[in-house]
Amino acid sequence: xxxxxxxxxxxxxxxxxxxxxxxxxxxxxxxxxxxxxxxxxxxxxxxxxxxxxxxxxxxxxxxxxxxxxxxxxxxxxxxxxxxxxxxxxxxxxxxxxxxxxxxxxxxxxxxxxxxxxxxxxxxxxxxxxxxxxxxxxxxxxxxxxxxxxxxxxxxxxxxxxxxxxxxxxxxxxxxxxxxxxxxxxxxxxxxxxxxxxxxxxxxxxxxxxxxxxxxxxxxxxxxxxxxxxxxxxxxxxxxxxxxxxxxxxxxxxxxxxxxxxxxxxxxxxxxxx
Numbered sequence: 148x149x150x151x152x153x154x155x156x157x158x159x160x161x162x163x164x165x166x167x168x169x170x171x172x173x174x175x176x177x178x179x180x181x182x183x184x185x186x187x188x189x190x191x192x193x194x195x196x197x198x199x200x201x202x203x204x205x206x207x208x209x210x211x212x213x214x215x216x217x218x219x220x221x222x223x224x225x226x227x228x229x230x231x232x233x234x235x236x237x238x239x240x241x242x243x244x245x246x247x248x249x250x251x252x253x254x255x256x257x258x259x260x261x262x263x264x265x266x267x268x269x270x271x272x273x274x275x276x277x278x279x280x281x282x283x284x285x286x287x288x289x290x291x292x293x294x295x296x297x298x299x300x301x302x303x304x305x306x307x308x309x310x311x312x313x314x315x316x317x318x319x320x321x322x323x324x325x326x327x328x329x330x331x332x333x334x335x336x337x338x339x340x341x342x343x344x345x346x347x348x349x350x351x352x353x354x355x356x357x358x359x360x361x362x363x364x365x366x367x368x369x370x371x372x373x374x375x376x377x378x379x380x381x382x383x384x385x386x387x388x389x390x391x392x393x394x395x396x397x398x399x400x401x402x403x404x405x406x407x408x409x410x411x412x413x414x415x416x417x418x419x420x
Contacts, residue, residue, distance in 0.1 A: 182206070182208060182212075182216055183216055183219070183220060185206050185208075186202055186206055186208075186213065186216050186217065186220065187220070187225065187235070187239060189202055189205040189206050190234070190235050195234060195235075196232045196233070196234050197232060197233055198231045198232055198233070199213045199214035199217055199231070199233075200213075202216075202217060202233070217233050221233065223238075224236060224238045225238050225239050243300055244300075246284075247284070247299060247300075250284070252273075252284065252285075252384075252385070252420060253273070253284050253285040255416070255419055255420055256273045256284075256285045256416070257285060257287065259387075259412040259415060259416055260272075260273060260285060260286065260287035260288075260387075260412075261287050262408075262412060263287070263387070263389075263408045263409060263412050264287045264288035266408040267389065267404060267405055267408050268288075269288060269389045269391060269405070270286060270287065270288035270297075270389065270390070271286065271287055271288060271387060271388070271389050271409075272285070272286045272297060272310070272387070272388050272389070272390075273285040273286070273376065273385055273386070273387055273388075274308075274310045274311075274314075274385060274386055274388065275314075275384065275385045275386075276305055276311065276314050276315075276385075277302070279304060279305060279326075279330050279331065280302040280303065280304060280305060281302065281303045281304070281305045281308050281310055281311040281314075282300065282301070282302050283297055283298070283299060283300065283301045283303075284299065284300075284385070285299070286298075286299060297390070303365065304330075304331070304333065305330075306327075306330060306332070306340070306346055306364075307335060307339065307361075307364040307365040308361060308364065308365060308371055308373075308388070308390075309359040309360060309361040309371035309372055309373035309386075309388050309390075310359070310371075310373040310385075310386030310387070310388040311386075312349055312350055312353050312359040312361055312373070313353045313358060313359035313373045313374060313375050313386050313388075314375060314383060314385070314386050315350045315353075316350045316351070316353040316354035316359070316375070317354070317375055317383035323347065323350055324347065327343040327346055327347055328343065332346075335364065335365050335366070336363050336364065336365070336366065336367045337367075338362070338363035338364065338367070339363075339364050339365075340364065349361070357374065357375070358372065358373065358374045358375075358406060358409070358410070359371075359372070359373045359374075360372050360398065360401075360402065361373075362393060363393070368392060368393050368394060369390050369391070369392060369393065370390070370391055370392070370393045370398070370401060371388055371389070371390045371391075372388065372389055372391075372401065372402065372405045372406060372409065373386045373387065373388035373389075373409070374386065374387055374388075374406070374409040374410055374413045375413065376413055376416060376420075377413070377416075377417055378417070378420045379417060379418055379420070381417075384420065387409050387412060387413055388409075389405055389409070391405070
């Protein structure tokens with residue numbers, strides 16, 4: 148029997164030792180909860196259906212422990228099984244959607260996003276960083292150019308989109324370099340920048356200009372423009388952005404039409420968040 152399967156109840160709950168990583172007391176650490184969430188996060192576009200052996204390989208759990216967690220999550224309604232394979236159920240969305248129901252930031256942003264759409268006629272997004280990903284937490288307007296699905300909760304590699312570049316520009320230089328050194332650089336178009344040095348130059352440019360303009364990184368023929376979203380303490384907590392077709396106007400024309408509306412909303416939001 149593996150170590151994790153033979154843990155006493157108090158140890159599985161993390162009630163031993165001094166402190167866990169991140170400063171949380173071991174007495175307050177619930178290891179079972181951590182592992183259950185780890186299993187849910189193991190499912191993605193490339194791993195939609197998995198066996199207990201596949202889940203174990205992706206999470207580092209033993210096969211037996213993975214199976215026990217999978218069966219528990221199935222009993223709770225978060226997974227569905229067919230034979231030996233498991234898939235997520237829509238119940239998982241209830242957990243994620245709780246953020247949109249309870250977090251104040253998306254609600255505060257919405258009137259300002261509506262204002263930007265009214266000024267530009269474009270769909271506008273608000274997003275935050277989560278690890279290597281950009282997560283869209285609010286939007287307004289109809290998407291007319293993006294086929295990649297920028298819906299609420301959608302995740303995009305941060306270096307591929309203008310809001311990711313502009314938020315990375317707010318981080319200290321050593322942290323940016325560390326981030327670039329560890330971030331997966333997957334090309335999505337022939338124009339996708341995968342060289343960390345070139346990406347650093349783009350991030351530094353966004354830091355200097357106070358906005359980011361990104362072209363054809365995630366989708367061919369699409370240009371993104373973003374500005375940082377700051378709170379009353381001048382800390383960057385997110386970004387406002389638009390994605391527009393490149394063929395309809397030049398860079399200068401796009402900046403002249405889009406940037407003032409984004410900057411005006413971002414400035415107005417400083418005292419609201």
